[in-house]
Structures are given as C-alpha cells and as structure tokens.
Amino acid sequence: MNTVDDRISAALRARAELLTEDDLSPAVPPVSHWAAPSRGRWTAPLLAAAVVGIVAAGTVTAVQLSRSDHASPARPTVSANPTPSAVVPTPSASTPAPSQSASQPTPSQSASQPSASQSASQPPSSTAVPQPFELGYQPLWPFGSYTEAEQWRTKGGGSQPWHLDAGQTALNFTRSYLGFTELTEAATPRLDSQGAHVGVGYRNPNGQLSIAAVLHLVRYGDAKDSPWEVVGSDDTTMTLEQPAYGSRVSSPMTVGGHITGVDENIVVSVLASQTDRATLARVPAGGDRSPWTTGPVSFGQRGVLTIVASTGGHLQQVERFAIQGVHT
Amino acid sequence: MVRNKDVPVQLSPVNRAESGDADSAVAALFQSHRLAMVRLAVLLVDDVETSEDVVQEAFAALHRRWPALADREAAVGYLRSCVLNGSRSVLRRRRTVRRNPYPEAGTLTVEAADGRVLLAEEHREVIAALQRLPRRQREVIVLRYWSELPEAEIAATLGISLGAVKSNAFHGRQAIAAALGGAE
Numbered sequence: 150m151n152t153v154d155d156r157i158s159a160a161l162r163a164r165a166e167l168l169t170e171d172d173l174s175p176a177v178p179p180v181s182h183w184a185a186p187s188r189g190r191w192t193a194p195l196l197a198a199a200v201v202g203i204v205a206a207g208t209v210t211a212v213q214l215s216r217s218d219h220a221s222p223a224r225p226t227v228s229a230n231p232t233p234s235a236v237v238p239t240p241s242a243s244t245p246a247p248s249q250s251a252s253q254p255t256p257s258q259s260a261s262q263p264s265a266s267q268s269a270s271q272p273p274s275s276t277a278v279p280q281p282f283e284l285g286y287q288p289l290w291p292f293g294s295y296t297e298a299e300q301w302r303t304k305g306g307g308s309q310p311w312h313l314d315a316g317q318t319a320l321n322f323t324r325s326y327l328g329f330t331e332l333t334e335a336a337t338p339r340l341d342s343q344g345a346h347v348g349v350g351y352r353n354p355n356g357q358l359s360i361a362a363v364l365h366l367v368r369y370g371d372a373k374d375s376p377w378e379v380v381g382s383d384d385t386t387m388t389l390e391q392p393a394y395g396s397r398v399s400s401p402m403t404v405g406g407h408i409t410g411v412d413e414n415i416v417v418s419v420l421a422s423q424t425d426r427a428t429l430a431r432v433p434a435g436g437d438r439s440p441w442t443t444g445p446v447s448f449g450q451r452g453v454l455t456i457v458a459s460t461g462g463h464l465q466q467v468e469r470f471a472i473q474g475v476h477t
Numbered sequence: 478m479v480r481n482k483d484v485p486v487q488l489s490p491v492n493r494a495e496s497g498d499a500d501s502a503v504a505a506l507f508q509s510h511r512l513a514m515v516r517l518a519v520l521l522v523d524d525v526e527t528s529e530d531v532v533q534e535a536f537a538a539l540h541r542r543w544p545a546l547a548d549r550e551a552a553v554g555y556l557r558s559c560v561l562n563g564s565r566s567v568l569r570r571r572r573t574v575r576r577n578p579y580p581e582a583g584t585l586t587v588e589a590a591d592g593r594v595l596l597a598e599e600h601r602e603v604i605a606a607l608q609r610l611p612r613r614q615r616e617v618i619v620l621r622y623w624s625e626l627p628e629a630e631i632a633a634t635l636g637i638s639l640g641a642v643k644s645n646a647f648h649g650r651q652a653i654a655a656a657l658g659g660a661e
Contacts, residue, residue, distance in 0.1 A: 153654040154622070160603030161623040163596055165516035173515060174529055178507035179540040180500045337537045357566060 179337050282370055286380035287395050287474025289455045290326050291318070298369035298376050312376035315345035319364040322379045323349045326423055327457055329467045332361050344368065346383055353464060362470045382472045386410065389458045389471040391442070398475045400449065404456055405442030406471065408434050413460045417443050420457065421450035434460075451477045499543035506552060507536055514560050520619045521564035523608065531567060535559035557624070558634050561616060568612060606656035613637075614649030621646055 282295045291312070292298040301312060311317035320335040336348035336358060344367035348360035362382050369378040381394060388406040392398050404417050413434045420426040427450065430443035448454075454477065459470035511532060518528035538559045539552060546552060596604065607615055613635070620631045632642045 153650060153657065156599065156603055156657065157607075157618065157622045157650070157653060160596070160600035160607075161520060161619065163600045164604050165520055165623060167596070168512070168516050168519055168525060170512055172525065173512065174526075176511070176529070176533060178500075178504040179533075179537040180504075337533050339533070357570075 174339070175341055177338075177340055284367065284369060284378070284380070286365075286367060286378075287453060287476065288369065288378050288380065289453065289472070289474050290322050290379045292369055292376065292378055293453065295369060298378065301376055302370065302372060302374055313374060315340075315366050315377045316347050318366060318377040318379065319345075319347035319349050322364065323362075326420070326455075327470070327472075329361070329459070329470065331465045331467055334358055336360065338366075344380070345377065351465060351468075359464075359468065361468055362472070364472075381474055382470075384471045387415075387458065387460065387469045387471050389456060389473045392456070392473065392475050394473055394475070396475050398454070398477060401445035401447045403442060403445050404429065404458065404473075405440060406458065407438045408441055408460070409437050409439070410460065410469075411435050412462075414462060415441055415458050415460045417446070418457045418459075419448050419450050420455045421452050425450055499540050502552070503536060503540045503543060506539070506556065510553060510556065511536070514556060517557065517619065517624065518560050518564050520607075520623060521561070521615065522567045527567055528564075531560055531563035534563050554630070554634060558636075561634065565612065565616075602657055603653060606653040609656070610649050610652055613641075614645045614652070617642055617645040618649040618653070 284295065288294065292301070301309075311321060315338040316335040319338075320332075323329050323332050332349050332351050334350050334352060336350070338345040338347045340346075344365060346363050346365055348358075348363045350358055350360040350362075353359045363385070364379055365381045365383055366377045366379050368375040370376070382389075384406070386409040388408070389404065390407070391405040392402055408415065415432040415434050417429045417432065418426055419429055427448055429446040429448060432441050432443055434441040454475050456473040456475060457470060458472075459467045461468035514532045514535060515525070515528045518531045519525055522528055522531065535556050539556050542555065543552075546555065607618060610618065616635060617631055620626045620634060621628075626634065628639055628642045628646075632639045635642070637645075
C-alpha cells in the first residue's frame with residue numbers, strides 16, 4: 150500500500166466495511182399507500198396484502214412483549230389495574246366522528262369493498278370472541294379498546310384500510326384528531342421491536358421535510374392484520390414529561406417538560422375525543438433543554454386523555470408537538 | 478365501535494396502476510442494495526443512524542419515482558443520486574444548526590462516535606483528511622475510490638461535467654496526499 154490511491158481505497162473500504170448487515174436497524178422497504186376506491190377498488194386488497202405481508206415479515210411481532218426500554222419517558226404498564234379503556238367509557242362510544250353520516254357513506258365504507266383481512270384463503274371469523282389482549286400502552290387513537298380494534302379487524306368489511314398503514318394512521322391522528330392540518334407529511338415508518346415510529350411534519354420553504362413529532366404506534370392485537378394504534382410520541386427537542394405517561398390524573402394538574410428553542414409559545418391542550426378537547430394553557434419558553442411548566446390547570450375531560458403540547462409560529466402555527474397518554 | 482371512521486385518507490402521489498410493480502421491485506432493491514447505500518452515506522455523513530434515514534428516504538423517493546423511471550436498469554444510479562442528495566442536505570443542516578442555536582425539529586444530528594475508533598491509524602488519517610475536503614471533492618473521491626465508478630458515471634450521478642469530476646478528483650487527491658505528508 151504505497152500510493153495515495155491505494156491508501157484512499159483501503160481506508161474507505163475499511164471505514165465502510167465496519168458497517169455490516171447486523172449493524173443496521175430493522176427496516177422495511179416503502180410500499181404504496183392505499184388506493185382510493187374511486188381510482189380502482191381492486192388495488193386496496195392487493196396493497197393490503199402487500200403491506201401485511203411485508204410488515205409481518207418484519208420485526209414488529211414482538212411489539213407488546215418488549216417495551217421497557219422505550220425511548221419515550223418511562224411508560225408504566227397498565228396491567229396492575231384494569232386498563233383505563235376497560236374502566237372508563239371510551240370517547241368514541243359517545244362521540245361519533247363529525248363526518249360520519251348514515252345516509253352518505255364514504256366511498257371507502259362501501260360494503261362491496263373487501264377487507265384487507267378478508268382474503269379468500271383466510272376469511273375472518275365473525276363469531277370469534279376477542280381474547281384478552283394487553284396493549285401495555287395507553288390506547289390513544291383511533292381505537293378506545295381492544296374490542297373496538299377486533300371489531301374493525303373482524304367485521305370492518307374493509308372500511309378504512311389505512312388502519313393497517315402506520316404512516317397513514319399517524320398522519321390521520323395528527324390532522325384529524327389533533328387538528329394540526331398544516332402537518333401534511335408522514336415519513337417512512339421506522340419499525341422496531343417496540344412498534345412503529347413515524348415522523349409527521351411539513352415541507353419547509355426549502356422543500357425539505359421538517360419533522361414536527363415522531364409518533365409511536367403499536368399493533369392493537371396479535372394478528373397480522375391487527376390495526377395500528379397511536380400510543381405516544383418519541384420526544385427529542387421538545388418533551389412532555391409531567392404528568393408521567395400512563396399515570397392517573399385529576400384536576401387540577403400540572404403539565405411540563407423540556408424544550409430547546411428560541412421564543413417558543415407552548416400551547417397545552419387535552420383531548421378525550423375528537424370533539425371533547427380544551428386548551429389548558431399557553432406557556433412562553435425557550436433555551437437549551439429548558440424546563441417549562443403550566444402550573445396547576447383545571448380540566449373537565451374524563452377517561453383516556455391525550456395531553457398535547459405544541460409550539461410554532463416561526464414558519465407555521467404548529468412546528469413541533471409532543472403528546473402524553475394519561476387517564477382519569 | 479371504531480372512532481372516526483370517516484377520517485379522510487391522505488394518499489401519496491404514486492402511480493397506483495403500477496404500485497404493485499413498484500412495491501416488489503423496490504423491495505428487491507432494498508434487500509440487495511440497502512447495506513451498500515448505507516455504507517455510501519456513512520462515508521459522506523459519518524453517522525450510521527443518519528445514514529440509515531438518508532437511505533430510507535432514498536428508497537422512498539425511488540418508490541415514488543418508479544412509475545416514471547424511463548430506464549428501470551438505472552434504478553441503482555437513481556438511488557445513489559438520492560443518497561448523495563440526502564447526505565448533502567444533512568451536511569447543510571448540520572452547518573445551519575452550528576450557526577443557529579434554534580434547531581429545526583427532528584433534524585438534530587449527533588457527531589459520529591462510532592466505528593472510526595476501530596480503524597487502523599493509517600486509515601484514520603485518510604478518513605480525517607477526507608472529512609476536511611470540500612463537499613464536492615469528498616463526493617467525487619468516495620464515488621471514485623469506494624464505489625469505483627468511472628468518471629462519466631460520477632459526472633452523471635452528481636450532475637456535473639466530466640471536467641469538473643476530473644478537477645475535483647485531482648484537487649481532492651492532492652489535499653489528501655498533502656495531509657498524509659505528501660506520501661506517494
């Protein structure tokens with residue numbers, strides 16, 4: 150190895166080959182999003198099968214088994230007591246989505262559209278009674294309980310196949326449930342043993358994707374076609390740490406965390422459902438990992454609650470947010 | 478009861494008529510080329526985690542682009558260009574973050590603290606010299622000496638002229654040689 154050329158080649162090869170297949174994080178190739186029925190109904194089951202197959206071949210099968218070392222703030226399991234969704238009325242039970250209309254079903258709710266899980270070879274059992282399933286996280290959205298998730302899986306008739314798409318579920322949660330309609334993009338989900346981690350955000354003026362939050366989703370059930378459930382966020386430069394994840398809260402409560410940023414105005418809200426929500430406080434904040442807190446704030450929501458802290462105003466109203474799942 | 482059954486579905490702008498084709502083709506490429514692409518990105522951004530993200534975005538871009546790709550054989554070249562562009566964006570963001578204490582959400586990068594320490598001293602010197610090169614020279618050096626691409630393909634990948642490839646390769650090599658004490 151005498152020449153500069155040889156040394157450069159050898160060094161680059163040595164540096165690159167330090168990285169082996171085993172060093173890479175588990176990941177799956179991108180797949181097509183679900184097709185709108187009006188553009189070709191046949192594509193939905195085809196793509197559903199592709200997504201289910203690829204995801205099932207991935208590493209998410211142990212989602213509910215290993216969750217103690219999650220990157221988010223410590224998340225106590227809910228096994229010591231009955232799960233919140235079992236002891237409180239679920240928001241969805243009493244709060245239909247605003248856009249629901251019995252007389253005007255959406256195209257994707259067409260009875261003729263087959264479910265992703267209703268392949269010819271594996272018809273779902275419509276009479277099966279759901280066995281107990283412990284999610285291990287706060288079920289925030291879209292299902293309030295395992296029963297709801299199983300009902301969709303076994304009787305959904307193919308409606309809303311986005312439940313099988315972690316990226317789409319994360320984006321719908323952000324836009325439709327949280328109401329952050331300026332956030333229009335979802336990054337390719339990163340899958341690991343904890344579930345799926347999906348960055349949602351917006352295109353900045355340079356056309357680059359700015360991630361506002363990384364949402365954590367898990368499969369709500371053991372089946373390959375169990376739907377995705379949003380259970381929290383992986384916080385980095387803006388965290389929501391108080392109250393603790395999964396804790397029982399009562400009014401008034403103090404909400405707080407840390408933030409890195411300049412001239413921030415944190416808006417703290419609480420949601421029990423899409424329509425049962427309230428803004429609790431606005432907190433000026435800034436600095437490098439500086440603590441922020443609302444002080445005691447009152448709220449009237451009950452059940453499983455999603456606490457949301459958001460900030461923005463530099464480029465758009467919401468540029469970053471974090472969520473925390475708690476219950477009353 | 479499912480909550481919010483009528484939540485509108487956001488659809489990606491892929492050509493759905495060929496989505497099945499894109500899925501399987503990109504999946505095959507993912508299987509065969511992911512490691513090589515991550516290695517390429519590592520040589521440019523020097524951070525495995527960021528490199529994985531860059532490569533994931535590159536495959537996503539390829540998937541979106543698949544129906545419009547005139548030459549499917551050129552997919553690896555397209556992928557390589559995406560990795561280079563993504564790496565370039567990472568380096569640009571790092572410079573921005575260093576200048577501005579307010580970080581863009583989700584884009585904070587961590588300085589590499591990885592396998593470089595495992596490299597032999599002679600390799601470390603080269604890698605350190607490589608990292609000090611201007612971005613374009615670094616790209617050309619990596620594509621030439623690690624990817625072993627001919628100059629014409631480097632030019633096509635980077636979207637620059639053949640002359641620019643030669644010039645950047647020459648100056649990059651000279652700078653590395655100087656950093657190594659003029660060893661030839």
